Amino acid sequence: MILHCEVVMEKLVLALGALANPVVILIIFSGVSAGLFVGAMPGLTATMALAVLLPFTFTLPPLLGLVALGAVYMGAIYGGSFAAILVNTPGTPSSIASAFEGYPLSRQGRALEAISVATIASAIGGIAGVLFLLFLSPPLARLSLRFGPSEYFWVAILGLTLIASLSEGSLLKGLLGGTIGMMLGTMGVAPIGGETRFTFGMPVMQGGVEMIVALIGLFVLPELYNMAALGRASLGEVTVSSREKASFWRVVKRVLSQPGNLIRSCIIGEIVAIIPGAGGNIANLVAYNEAKRASKHPERFGSGVIEGLVASESSNNVTVAGSMVPLLTLGIPGAPPDAVILGVLLLHGLRPGIELFTTSGVLTYAFIISMGLAALAMVPVGLIGGRLIYRIIFRTPYYFLVPTIGLATILGTFALRNSFSDVIIMLILGTAGYLLKQIGINPPPIVLGLILGGIAEVGYVQSTLGGAAYRFPVLRLFENPLSWILIGMVLFSAAWPYLAALYRRLRSPGVSKGDDP
């Protein structure tokens, strides 16, 4: 895909012209706001929002339709952080790691600061994604195709090594949680083989446990039960000094003061984004983990470390535009919401591929740039909205907060698949989650297992099928060079806690800080 510079520049200028239109600006702001709302509500996902918007885009001209979808998508991925920070529930699965640092910050009365940080980080991430998409699409697309079944398997295993670093406390319990999550993920129809497993005789269990249902149940319900037990809300009042720290420029300076963290998280976001089928869900966890690893004080993570929040929120917004690299160049959706966007493109007769950047070039570039504008629009919308939501939640007495959040989650769970049984499953999982938390088995490893189990299984089975003609089919997993790189990363990641401890002990003999993990 060789496009001459002048031609591209010309199209970019025309694209900007197409966007300099009050209607477009209006759509961007309303899209971001709507997306924010959807993202903040646990149970509503970005994909759902786009699917609902789909029929409306039929009546709009292609550019406006795409701009709307892009704005909603960008806003939704950002909005997930609100629920994560204020109520310890990721509003979308791409903000799981945001809860790890965001919520402790809230409890310390630094909620506004956290929201501001998340806003700036998300905006930067969003713009980074757009830049990747604009300038690095061709090589990134080629890289994305190299990910086959074996690579997916190793990526999933790499993700699972995160369990080790995310389990505060007992590693064994974390691993147990991970396997429980994986087993939950196996219920229903086998992705390979198509037969039903573990349905315990109920036809409705053919649908298995939907990831979002488990996410809501395992994160929200224990929190609600906690509030009930304590007899008060956990949201700390924002102190004067914290309010000052939450001011716009202070936060921008704070976020930019750690450029390494930002750059690394954005790159991680982009790499994960181009792997079809991964996306924000995985990006935020990997970026968070890397931020923790690179930090001089990893043990502080989990008590409200700004860097962790920045890593999570910037990487997940990179995936919005980032995952469109395979979509626009090859027609392959990089993340679930992209499938809806693909549908819209096809409906308007726009075929992914080189045509999209030449014949329909102006439209395409306008769309891409609009997502960058949406990222910028998130800042005012988010800061104002964030303060508003914080005030509402803070003013609400706990005895109303619990049932209201319950209402939102029950609604969201039901709306996912129009399934009443999902609501019951959510309640059961949530209650079980509360009980498991008591004995030290925490939600994050369980959810990780659920998300990654499926990917690992499909990768493993497909890969060994590919090696059907070999003496030992499983060797297929070790064939590709890309797989070797990933295996190396897995080994490194798994061994890290031990290596780090060893390193520290070598550095300062006699001062052994950490226990054996």
Added chain:
Amino acid sequence: MYTKSFMVLFSVAAIVMTLTPALVSAEYPEKPVTYIISFNPGGESDVTARLQESHLEKFLGQPVNVTHKPGGGGAVAWSDFQRTAKPDGYTVIGVNIPHIIGQPMLRKDAGYETDGFDLIMWFHFTPNALIVKKDSPYQTLEDFLKYAKENPKAATVGGSGSFSANHLETLRLEKAAEVEVTYVPHTGTGPLVPALLGGHITAAMGYSMLGVQYKDQVRVLGVAADERIETLPDAPTFKELGYDIVGGAFRGVAAPKGTDPQIISKLAKAFSETNKIIAEKQRQLGFVMTYATGEDAYGLVGRMKENYEGILQEIAAKKKKK
């Protein structure tokens, strides 16, 4: 005197009773109709329903609400539908062949029956097609089959799902051409594309739509249809090449069993007219339109059941043997 009033009463009652069904169905639909899609938003069933929605509303005079109930490859929605949907014509559900044939046959807990629907219409058909990457060494079907014959199990053929149209067609091809390939199931048509384009599978037995959508990047070796697809004029049919294999996925819509036949025919008419309007858009995407309503609809299910029965029973038998 007694008899006279009785006669009057009787005749009035008789007239009312004969007119009522006509009145009732003449009024239908009086409120919005719910159109359930048993798959995720954004998929082909969903996009088709969205295209149909606005035209259906015009023909029926009432809003049509498309809702989704994904899960179990459609089985969750279908089992729920057969269990709870009222046969009053206000709820219809999208149905797919071969899913509704294969699932009840192969799953113990599918929760529904193939014959448990009142079929309204089958609106289109996407024939299966054997596709390879543009730069693959196999120019024709024969090239591919030659490779498969000389290297049993080495050729990997990807498809969407297990025991789905893609899978069953691959099995039929294996039998007809006497070769052994390895079928690699994928969790949908979406993941199939990068797998094929990235060279992770030798070929894909997907739907003709893929051949059309990714025209510049793939080559279609054969299509499982009776005649060549207009949007794929260079792709031969399996029949032409000597293999009598016709099959693919059919999409249609059905009502709960016991729905008033007059309501069914009204719906069938609305869907048929809608089909004609959206035909052009769908053809461009690689669909083959069908207009199988009433008897034809059931006939189609019967025919596909026969086509796949042999293979399905072999599979069921193999399972029981264990």
Added chain:
Amino acid sequence: MIKNANSDLWAGCIGLALSVAFWFSIDEEIMRLSIMFPKAMIAIMALISILLLVKGILKAERQDLFNVGSNRRVLITALLFFIWGVAISYLGFFVSSVLAILAQAWYLALARRKVTLPTLALWLVVAAGEVAFFYLIFTRLLHVPLPKGILI
């Protein structure tokens, strides 16, 4: 409140119980392809559970369970949630939600303050307003049909 419980032992037992439950629910007719991964997972889960049991016996990690706040409140709150969930399919979304919110708010508020009848009446209006707000957004804007029961 369970004091000084051996959490490793508990975790191990739960893990083992789950492994057994899953293992024995495997259909004998299922094909190898569909079940090889879960079988491996169950084996790993069982192994980890056994390791936890061993750790529980040798170097137990003891902690107090259920020692935060009022467990009774948690129980009742959970019960109300489940009743709410089930009630939706009978009373419909709107009615069951309003009642559930009222019930939970009332019960939870009792821990903090006195609840008088006028307050309850006010809360009824607030609850109805809340539910109506979400109801409208979901049914009108997002086109998600919410279950209708006996009443609304």
